[in-house]
Amino acid sequence: MKNLKKQDPQVYKAVLGEIKRQQEGMELIASENYVSEAVLEALGTVFTNKYSEGYPGRRYYGGQEYTDVVETLAIERTKKLFGAEHVNVQPLSGAPANMIAYSAVLKPGDKVLGMDLSHGGHLTHGHPVTLSAKVYNFVRYKTDASGKIDYKQLEEMAIKEKPQMILAGFSAYTRQLDYKKFQQIAKKVGAITMIDIAHIAGLIAGQAVPNPVPYFDIVTTTTHKTLRGPRGGMILCKKKYAEAIDKAAFPGFQGGPHMNNVAAKAVALGEALKPSFKTYAKQVIKNAKVLEVELMKYGFKIMFGGTDNHMVLVDVFGSKGVSGKEAEKALDKIGITVNKNMIPDDPRKPMDPSGVRIGVPAITTRGMKEKEVKMIANWINAAIESHDNDKVLKEIHRAVIGLCKKFPIYKNLR
Ligand SMILES: Cc1ncc(COP(=O)(O)O)c(C=O)c1O
Structure with missing residues (x-):
């Protein structure tokens, strides 16, 4: 960081402090990880200068021969890792990924069954303080006394509430979800299925826990937790929803994607495809x-x-x-x-x-x-x-x- 050191000692000193804090501290926050130096290098590239609204091969600005390369790499690596039919790597983070996914397939006022925050769900799954809860009508399910999701109760709730979407996924829940049950219940009531795998994406990629991608219409994730990539989000979906998801991301919700970040996602996804990542996840x-x-x-x-x-x-x-x-x-x-x-x-x-x-x-x-x-x-x-x-x-x-x-x-x- 010789340029930063010379030009801006205040920021440089803060960066050095953060490096030392991360080196000497025991990081046990469940949503944090250490990216590789290769991922850090990709984040610090000139891709940060580039506007690339649109998608590979169909952009609104010229000069996209290299942005197309990194975005396509990130998409193809994600497809391979998770067996996804369609992938959008542009969401800036997990919360916007969820908002994009909701807006792609729901109308304002539509009903979503999501997991209660205190039972392990996430704020963006319908907590009253969020924008999503102001736009959509969230009804929350909980875990039972044994700590498991009571799928019979979830089914009764779905039949009573008739939601347009059933949402799975969590920030603090620690048990394996029964993906098939979510799929069956949603089919019974004609709801779209969505799962937010932000926390466990790396465990799925490393084949240490079962993969929900075959069972859900839409899958959202962050890239910076167990997946060990840069801060960011992604949406995986069935072909049927591909166009709606892409349009909801851009121009629906975001402007230009952060291409340095997409490049770093591609690097992290490349790492996740290596056998050593399976060892890590296990x-x-x-x-x-x-x-x-x-x-x-x-x-x-x-x-x-x-x-x-x-x-x-x-x-x-x-x-x-x-x-x-x-x-x-x-x-x-x-x-x-x-x-x-x-x-x-x-x-x-x-x-x-x-x-x-x-x-x-x-x-x-x-x-x-x-x-x-x-x-x-x-x-x-x-x-x-x-x-x-x-x-x-x-x-x-x-x-x-x-x-x-x-x-x-x-x-x-x-
Ligand atoms: C399940 C889940 N979804 C979404 C998010 C939001 O991600 P971000 O903080 O990148 O917006 C988180 C973050 O903790 C999460 O745990």
Whole structure:
């Protein structure tokens, strides 16, 4: 970064600080990951200068011989990874991808069955504070006492509500969804099926969890979580919806795509096609399972009865009498980053809920395995139990930094 260093020391210093923070911190936020240096390089290319409204071979501006190359690569790699009939790689992120997908196939006022936020759904799946909830009529389904989606109840709800769309997918739910059941229920009531795989896209690409693409009309995702790409979104769909999706993305919702970002998506998708990505995805699942088992041994209550993916949702207040906010703060002090999170039907407020969400995609990218996860679970327990003892927290912090240094990232960045 020699030019940045010379020209803008303030920004340069902040970048250096962030590199150090990422190197020395234990990143356990379930939606974060470390991209490769090749992805970082693609993000920093001259593609950022280019306007390329439209799609490969049919653009509104000239000079598209190279943008067409990277966008086509990203599309074809996604098709190959997920077996998708049609792919749009232009959504700027996950939230716009969802808005584009809704607007492609719904009219304002249409009804959508989506998963409740406190039961693991996402804000953009119909939370009242969002634009989507102002435009469409969301009705929310929940998990039952065992932590599973009650498909019988979902079917009864679908028959009663007659939604135009049934939406699956989540941000904090940890169990495997029954894709076929969603498909069958939607068919019964004539609804379109959509799934948001933002959290598990990398696990699907790495064949560590089942692929929903054959079962759903529309699939939205982010590219920056388990898929380990740049920040961004994508929409995969059946051929039948291809034209509607493309038109809804541009000109319907967005202007020019961010081509540096599309180039970086292509690079990340290329990485996901390699055999080593399968090993990564399988290790993510193994690490999450060890985290679940270890935290349970320490007396933590794991929501939804356990995990089948890359994260666990822990009821820290119910288990240890420490709120999600206090737990997040204590873990911050030992250099472990997590996020406070609502648990199903949380009796506490969203800004200080009962739970924390803990995910392992980023530490798995660093090469950490079962042995390290056991150490991390031990530190998490110790920090939460000693959340008001700064001396103990400081000691654990030193140990956390020590382990991070054994699994270095971004050694060549400066
Ligand atoms: C399931 C799901 N969908 C959509 C989004 C929104 O993605 P973005 O933050 O890229 O807009 C998220 C982000 O956390 C998510 O978890």
